[in-house]
Amino acid sequence: MRDYNWCSLDPENTADIELFKSLVLKDQCEDQDKFKKDDPITIATVCLESNGYYTNVFRTDLLFQLIEKLDGKTDLILLPAGFYQTSDLPNTLYDKINDVLGKKLGDLNSxxxxxxxxxxxxxxxxxAILVTKQGIESIGRKFFPTSYEEIDGANSYLSLEEGYERIFQIKKKRFYMAVCYDGFGIKKEKLKNPNVDVILDLVHRFHPKSEDISGDVLFAKHGFAGASKHWGCPVFGAAVFFNREVPTKWPTGVMWQTEKESTRYWRYTDNxxxxxxxxxxxxxxxxxxRFYTV
Known part of the structure; x- marks a missing residue:
């Protein structure tokens, strides 16, 4: 933090204000933890194979099974974007998530x-939301839409959402929640890393190769690998594969570690x-x- 180019920050820019706050918080956390031994974090990425017929009730049942199966085996479960759907505002689901999911997590020893x-x-x-036994603790709204969609997007990649930050901390590491195409936005917009250690990219869906929205390879190359290259940290992702299997080689954890100049030339073997x-x-x-550690 002390080596950061502070002159590049604009005190009138909301994103730069939030970036400054993130940098200060990161520095405080490092001062508090510098004498502690690094504690690995286990992440479980969950990709779904779906025929498209599901409800929020089915998804909650699946999530409860995942919690019971993975309790004590991982610190974080990462699920796809749009895991829950509503025709209303997303916050109409928040109370129920706090009550139902928060209680389920509260019953665990972990x-x-x-x-x-x-x-x-x-x-x-x-x-994207983060839920713990205390309920919802972090919320992020998509800020970088595709060229063909219309969204009510965040004002910036660091905007607060109903008072919640989209960056959260587990043990000593800071996580940034990206919603689907936000992963591309990190690189395309040349956004500054707000001192996060991990990017979590919640992806919506991929369809069969003969249909639209089938670019899982491009997403791994330019979304996951591109964001990792730009911010210098690992990216973990989860998605739904409709009417197709999750590709065996499709990476749900990516770290840029190659001398290649562009993601255009990046291959799965470079990961x-x-x-x-x-x-x-x-x-x-x-x-x-799939299980990873950071």
Whole structure:
């Protein structure tokens, strides 16, 4: 932090104000933790195979099974964008999530965290939230839409959402929640890293190769690898694969570690990050779970 180019920050710019606050908080946390031994964090990325017929009730049942299966095995469960859907504003689901999911997590002996996506008003609102046994603790709104969609987006990549920051901390590491195409936005907009250690990219969906929205390879190359290259940290992602299997080689954890100049030339073989193990959970939708440590 002390080596940061403070002159590049604009005191009239909301994003730069939030960036400054993030840098100060990061520096305080480093001062408090500098004598502590680094404590690894386990992340479980969850990709779904779906036929498109699901409800919030089905998804909650699946999530409860994941919690029971993964309790004590991971610190964080990462789920796709739009995991829950509502025709209303996303915040109409917040109280129920706090009551139902917060209580479920509160019954555990571990400190398990859940990161999942909520889409509201037919996709006009696209959110990522973090839930712990205390309830919702972090919220991020999509800030970088695709060229073909219309959203009610965040004012900046660091905007508060209903008073919540989109950056949260587990143990000694800071996590940034990106909603789907936000991963591309980090690189395309040349955004400054607000001193985060990990990017979590909640992706919506991929369809079969013959259909639109089938670019899982491009997303890994230019979204995951691009964001990792620009911010110098690992990216973890989760998505729903409709009417197709989750590709065996599609990486849900990516770290840029190559001398190649552009993501255009990046290949899966350039990715040093490998998952530790994989599990399958079959319900109304199939969940493919991969474990990583950071």
């Amino acid at each position: 400190s398990l965290s859940i990161c999942l996506g909520i889409d509201g008003r037919d996709g006009l609102d696209q959110m 040093p990050m490998k998952h530790l193990k994989e599990m399958i959970l079959q319900d109304e939708e199939l969940a493919k779970i």
